[in-house]
Amino acid sequence: MGLQLFIREHIAFFVFQLCVIIFVLSLYWLDGFRNMNTAFYSIVISLILLFSFLLVRYFARRNYLNKITQLPNTMEDALQKNAKTPEYFQTEQYLHELYHVYQKEVQALYEKQSRGEKFLNQWIHQMKTPISVLELLLQNEGKLDKKNVQEEVDRLKRGLEMVLVNARIERFEEDMQVERVNLKAIVTETINEHKRLFITNHVFPVIQIEEDLTVASDSKWLKFALGQFITNAVKYTFEDNKKIKISSELNNGTVMLHIQDEGIGIPKSDLTRITKAFFTGENGRKTGESTGMGLYLANEICQKLGHLLTIESEVNVGTNVTITF
Structure with a gap:
């Protein structure tokens, strides 16, 4: 031949x-x-x-x-x-x-598939909890506790949203629309969507953002990222009557949004890894509800939108998440 x-x-x-x-x-x-x-x-x-x-x-x-x-x-x-x-x-x-x-592309596809399967398995396992609670509530012969039902439904909704975002993140550019958005309106809307979470955990939001402050971003994706930061801030604030302060800062034409809580904080050993996929860390093991994907997806969204994400924290003092636009 x-x-x-x-x-x-x-x-x-x-x-x-x-x-x-x-x-x-x-x-x-x-x-x-x-x-x-x-x-x-x-x-x-x-x-x-x-x-x-x-x-x-x-x-x-x-x-x-x-x-x-x-x-x-x-x-x-x-x-x-x-x-x-x-x-x-x-x-x-x-x-x-x-x-x-070719090897790099195959490895990337393998990691993507493996990540999706792992996330789906964890998500299915965690969604069993609210479903089990709802079944117990329905089996109760007494009056149905609508408040508890709504809390479990909210957990299911947040879980479904997480799955949908994880599925769409690979085609992010096809579903992105950057425009000038009012920062306070986005933050207020996000907090209202999680108001029952605030009420249940007895945590109170404090918003200090200028009324007319606008940034270039995608409102839908930005709301999801803010939702992850706010949810984590509430979830890891174990004491009652604590506050979550959401404030803006202007520095030489750059807009910075701070989300500061008074929670348990993040250990220094975990701080550099909290945005890695499936990393739950010491705090995640305390609650048993963490998938390790929330901050990962939020960080991916910030990177794709061109926003700089920085996270500072001190144990037993709190965490400060900063998004720089």
């Missing part, structure tokens, strides 16, 4: 060389040179040199030709090194680099 490929590759070159020889002899013939023995000798020598050149060229490329004429069994077959010429050496380098690009 390698020899056949080599012949097909060089047949045009062989024909071209013959045409060159015939052309040169024709010039000598037209110029009056009529010695047939010399002409025959020139043709034979030229053919011998041509065949010798092609023979050496073939043996220099034989291993490479045999390699590419055999169908590979594994992707690692592309990493073999058999080239002896600059052209084929460059081709092998190209194939090796292509292999590495």
Whole structure:
């Protein structure tokens, strides 16, 4: 197979060389040179040199030709090194680099699939809790406690929203619409959506944002990110009558939004990893409700929107989340 490929590759070159020889002899013939023995000798020598050149060229490329004429069994077959010429050496380098690009894409797809499966398994496990509570409430022969029912329904809604956002985050650019949005209106709307969470945990929001302050962002995605920060701030504030302060700051034309709580804080050992997928940390294990995806998704959204996210915290003092627009 390698020899056949080599012949097909060089047949045009062989024909071209013959045409060159015939052309040169024709010039000598037209110029009056009529010695047939010399002409025959020139043709034979030229053919011998041509065949010798092609023979050496073939043996220099034989291993490479045999390699590419055999169908590979594994992707690692592309990493073999058999080239002896600059052209084929460059081709092998190209194939090796292509292999590495392929490996990266496969690894990214594998991590994406693995992350999705892991998140879905955790989410299903956690959604069993509110469903079980609702079943117990329905089995109760007494009057249905609507407040408890609503709390469990809210937990289900937040869980469903998390799943939908996780599914759409890979196609974020297709569902993004950046515009000027009123920051206080977005914050107020987000807090109202979680007001039952505030009431249940006896935590009170304090908003200190200018009425006419606007930022360039996507209102839908920004609300989800703010919802994760606010939910975490409430969830990890275990004492009653604590406050969550949401304030804005203008610094040389840059808008910063602070979400500051008076909760249990985040240990320094966890602080650098809290935005990693599935990282629950010490605080997450205390509540048993953390999927480790909320801050990860919020951080991804901030990055895609071009907002800088910084998180500072001190144990038993509180946490300050800052979004810089």
